[in-house]
Amino acid sequence: MTSSTRRPGMQWIEGGTFSMGAARFYPEERPVREAEVRSFWIDETPVTNAEFGRFIEATGYVTLAERVAPAGSAVFTRPAGPVRPMDPALWWEFREGACWRRPLGGNSTLDGQGDHPVVHVAQEDARHYADWAGTRLPTEIEWEYAARGGLDGADYAWGSQLAPEGAMLANYWQGEFPHENRMLDGWERTSPVRTFPANGYGLFDMIGNVWEWTGDLWSLPGETRRPEPGCCAAPPAGGEVQIKVIKGGSHLCAKNYCQRYRPAARHPQPVDSPTSHIGFRCVATP
Secondary structure, three states: OOOOOOOOOEEEEOOEEEEEOOOOOOHHHOOOEEEEEOOEEEEOOOOEHHHHHHHHHHHOOOOHHHHOOOOEEEEEOOOOOOOOOOOHHHOEEEEEOOEOOEOOOOOOOOOOOOOOEOOOOOHHHHHHHHHHHOOEOOOHHHHHHHHHOOOOOOOEOOEOOOOHHHOOOOEOEOOOOOOOOOOOOOOOOOOOOOOOOOOOOOOOOOOEOOEEEEEEEOOOOOOOOOOOOOOOOOOOOOOOOOEEEEEOOOOOOEOOOOOOOOOOOEEEEEOOOOEOOEEOOOEEOO
16 A cells, blocks of 8 residues: 555654644653654544444444443533642543443434544554454544644644634633633534544544544553543553653643643543543554
């Protein structure tokens, strides 16, 4: 497979070197270092509910949230007022029945959300989809290189300012997280893919909307302890499980609390902990 072998719904990214990481935000992004990546194809958007539904229909696959007792997943629940920081349990609620087809649990449906990113997918669910599609999950380096859209060293996927001239260029939280969402971007939760402008490589929603799984294990130089879930991820289901890197931030990333709506941002996530703000996209290589 070469760049001339067109893959519908994917963009061809020419390999190269770039400055990976960031120096002025969070410690896990440092140091800035030169990284090299080979050419690859990548989905233009996160995998949508409609696309994931076709996979389920074709294979009969049952996601982790639907088959592991108690069946359900973590759903963001906005507190009525300010709460103490750095305690994700105050805004995450495990809801029985919550899964990709019932994103809010209970009797919720996907009506009108076929073009929204699929959520409540554990890492293994994403891998099974990728295997079915003849693709794979991206490495962290591939993901970040693609998200930058050719703007090497820029803070954001579109340049140096978060909201140039007040323009909302991604689905992230506006207001005081986690209790006040002003929704200047128009969305309380996920938004349809392609709602916001593509980056320089023609890729949509690389920033915000949903966090995206990568295939890489979480690590830090000299790390000796299991990472905590922190502000952006739901508490793990328990036990010693693999921790993988998620990228891109989500609609819950806020200026006052979690400025991870950037290509360099990264976060640890237990592979068995699906949530209402984590999705994925796939890549393919020659």
